[in-house]
Amino acid sequence: MNLFKLAWTYLRIGVLNELQYRVNFFIQLLQSAISVATGLIGLSLVFGQVNNLAGWSQSELLAVMGVHILMGGVIRSAIQPNMERLMNDVLNGTLDFALTKPADAQTLVSVREFRFWQLTDVLVGLVILGIAVTQLQESMGALQVVSFLAALLMGAILLYCVWLMVTSIAFWVIRVNEIVNLFEGLYAAGRWPVSIYPDWLRTGMTFLVPVAFAVTVPAEAMTNRLTPESMLFAFGLTVLFMLMARGVWLLGLRSYSGASA
Amino acid sequence: MRRYVEFYLASMRVSILSQIQYRVANYFYMIGMITEPVIYLVVWSTIARQQGGVTGGYTPGTFAAYYIVWTLVRNMNIVFTPYGWEWRIREGNLSMELMRPMHPIHSDIAFFAGWKFVVILLWLPLAVFLTWVFKPTIDVTWLEVVVFFLAIWGAYLIRTMLLSLIGMITFWTTRVSAIFELYFGLELILSGRLVPLTLMPPWVQNLSAYLPFKWTFFFPIDALVGSMSPRELWTGIGMQVLWIVIGASFLNVVWRSAVRQFSAVGG
Numbered sequence: 001m002n003l004f005k006l007a008w009t010y011l012r013i014g015v016l017n018e019l020q021y022r023v024n025f026f027i028q029l030l031q032s033a034i035s036v037a038t039g040l041i042g043l044s045l046v047f048g049q050v051n052n053l054a055g056w057s058q059s060e061l062l063a064v065m066g067v068h069i070l071m072g073g074v075i076r077s078a079i080q081p082n083m084e085r086l087m088n089d090v091l092n093g094t095l096d097f098a099l100t101k102p103a104d105a106q107t108l109v110s111v112r113e114f115r116f117w118q119l120t121d122v123l124v125g126l127v128i129l130g131i132a133v134t135q136l137q138e139s140m141g142a143l144q145v146v147s148f149l150a151a152l153l154m155g156a157i158l159l160y161c162v163w164l165m166v167t168s169i170a171f172w173v174i175r176v177n178e179i180v181n182l183f184e185g186l187y188a189a190g191r192w193p194v195s196i197y198p199d200w201l202r203t204g205m206t207f208l209v210p211v212a213f214a215v216t217v218p219a220e221a222m223t224n225r226l227t228p229e230s231m232l233f234a235f236g237l238t239v240l241f242m243l244m245a246r247g248v249w250l251l252g253l254r255s256y257s258g259a260s261a
Numbered sequence: 262m263r264r265y266v267e268f269y270l271a272s273m274r275v276s277i278l279s280q281i282q283y284r285v286a287n288y289f290y291m292i293g294m295i296t297e298p299v300i301y302l303v304v305w306s307t308i309a310r311q312q313g314g315v316t317g318g319y320t321p322g323t324f325a326a327y328y329i330v331w332t333l334v335r336n337m338n339i340v341f342t343p344y345g346w347e348w349r350i351r352e353g354n355l356s357m358e359l360m361r362p363m364h365p366i367h368s369d370i371a372f373f374a375g376w377k378f379v380v381i382l383l384w385l386p387l388a389v390f391l392t393w394v395f396k397p398t399i400d401v402t403w404l405e406v407v408v409f410f411l412a413i414w415g416a417y418l419i420r421t422m423l424l425s426l427i428g429m430i431t432f433w434t435t436r437v438s439a440i441f442e443l444y445f446g447l448e449l450i451l452s453g454r455l456v457p458l459t460l461m462p463p464w465v466q467n468l469s470a471y472l473p474f475k476w477t478f479f480f481p482i483d484a485l486v487g488s489m490s491p492r493e494l495w496t497g498i499g500m501q502v503l504w505i506v507i508g509a510s511f512l513n514v515v516w517r518s519a520v521r522q523f524s525a526v527g528g
Contacts, residue, residue: 038449049317049460178293185292185296189299
């Protein structure tokens with residue numbers, strides 16, 4: 001319970017900090033609008049040629065796009081800022097300040113930062129998802145909503161685990177910015193359902209950077225394509241990644257030596 | 262004149278030597294960049310296959326050729342960014358460069374031009390890998406190769422002018438990221454970066470004919486991958502020269518009033 005209280009306190013500080021800069025909301029909104037517009041243009045070009053892409057209709061792909069934007073907002077508001085701070089802390093030796101605190105270090109480094117205005121993308125993603133679902137004119141059962149939320153949560157946890165593992169590499173090699181760049185490239189591939197990609201890329205997007213589970217599976221839940229098996233598989237993978245991330249983090253921490261701080 | 266040539270050669274050599282040092286970092290960066298064209302390529306070859314093998318004149322093979330050449334052109338399109346200008350102006354680093362007897366744009370152009378040699382060298386194995394995976398169909402003539410080689414440097418210069426102009430907005434206002442994003446969005450659509458321009462609706466193609474974007478992306482790729490007549494190829498190079506001249510003139514005018522705006526804080 002203590003850990004949740006800790007996370008909540010940091011979240012509040014982060015939000016209060018950001019609320020001071022309100023113009024940033026409009027700038028963020030403009031940027032989201034630009035990225036939505038280019039995404040929609042891409043979709044319309046595709047559907048100017050065909051009426052489905054590997055079995056996905058336009059509205060279904062719109063749902064995928066909505067989830068992709070939503071999850072991108074989650075990454076940029078809660079996951080990426082923390083991991084970037086962790087990288088800098090390892091580089092500068094200032095991680096000492098976090099390690100000497102009595103709370104669990106992994107929890108601490110994962111909740112210290114929160115970019116409130118980036119949640120604009122979560123909102124924009126939800127709106128797009130809403131439009132897509134209305135177009136599909138499917139009745140939304142309670143089970144569907146629950147499985148969507150569960151898939152979304154597992155996806156976010158998976159992405160967090162991958163980020164933590166990648167960031168932990170910094171304990172050994174210090175400079176990891178370029179690996180982060182690689183991650184962003186692979187995440188961009190999640191804009192389209194993973195089933196369209198060739199096998200080798202699909203494997204990478206499932207197990208290396210689980211974009212498949214972070215974006216495609218929640219979108220499948222929303223469009224009635226999800227099987228109980230893939231939900232169960234997602235759950236198993238989430239547990240596995242959590243254990244692995246914990247292991248890599250503890251291993252990395254052992255080779256950490258504070259620099260000058 | 263001789264002064265400039267010596268300056269360029271020396272700066273390019275320094276940049277080649279220093280970027281070779283960071284070859285692993287450079288490589289990760291390039292690999293990260295490759296996912297973007299691979300996504301477009303997969304989507305469009307899926308569509309071509311669904312339509313019986315051809316869409317808008319492109320087969321999966323020619324799409325592969327387009328997007329593999331794309332990766333080199335994209336790398337040639339990397340120049341000193343508007344964000345770099347923002348940083349340079351905000352932090353006052355520009356003061357130091359203003360002290361030099363030469364316009365700061367020269368050191369930008371020379372530095373990135375040197376870097377390009379490293380980039381081209383590192384690009385070759387990636388191109389081999391992508392060729393092996395995606396099996397492009399490409400049929401080139403010597404003239405196309407020559408024009409392509411000129412065109413990628415033309416593209417580099419045009420984009421340097423454009424992005425410097427955009428970056429110099431920072432002289433007047435500091436909230437520029439939204440303007441930059443808008444610019445990059447337009448460029449994505451109108452340059453041929455997202456899809457070959459021939460797949461765009463006719464009015465977009467007409468519009469792009471009057472804008473500089475297509476000469477930085479679509480033209481160099483199409484010069485090598487497409488089948489333009491020698492006359493069209495040389496006209497394209499002419500258009501690139503025209504846009505470089507236009508860009509440089511604008512840069513000159515804007516620069517003169519911009520420097521008067523500039524007041525350094527520290528630096």
